[in-house]
């Protein structure tokens with residue numbers, strides 16, 4: 001598997017699981033385990049692929065860009081894809097095709113951030129079992145996502161349930177942005193801060209986006225961070241000394 005951050009050495013999921021378990025068993029402190037969804041528990045590459053294939057069927061693409069439609073048949077997304085630009089270039093679309101990229105961006109955003117298309121997401125290896133095992137330790141689980149309520153709550157709930165992730169709205173719950181315009185990193189920091197103030201808990205945060213990780217590391221330094229090395233915006237690099245996973249398999253040798 002190609003790693004996105006070659007300088008960061010991946011660790012074993014069992015190590016972080018045992019750390020969470022030890023804390024739960026000693027009961028010296030309450031804990032909560034917080035998981036991001038996109039590119040942390042779920043591989044969104046299949047969603048991206050389906051979105052782009054359907055974009056090619058849109059009347060505006062057929063009308064304005066008939067010559068590029070054959071390239072869309074070559075589309076194959078990869079784990080470390082971020083957005084659609086590299087995917088289209090790899091399929092053979094010229095990077096100079098600015099009009100096309102602009103039109104695709106609008107269509108892509110409508111579909112990618114929608115209840116309809118998140119059904120194509122697939123959990124990363126071992127993630128369902130990993131989250132279930134934490135749930136069995138009776139540690140609260142929160143899915144804290146930059147998806148927003150209006151466009152993606154219903155689909156997010158359906159997909160978590162479809163794959164058998166714990167979600168009982170008490171000890172395992174889903175938290176989305178109330179408004180799409182909110183900044184993901186600030187939303188997550190504020191939610192974590194208020195939860196920690198109310199509950200006096202120790203927090204584990206599993207997250208793939210360095211922008212979110214770095215803000216939490218700086219402003220909420222007691223949060224135990226786990227970086228999931230899948231893909232990210234490339235706006236920032238993850239901290240060099242951070243617990244890193246590339247899958248959640250507990251029996252990995």
Ligand SMILES: [Mg+2]
Pocket residue numbers: 036037038039040207208209
């Ligand atoms: Mg994410």
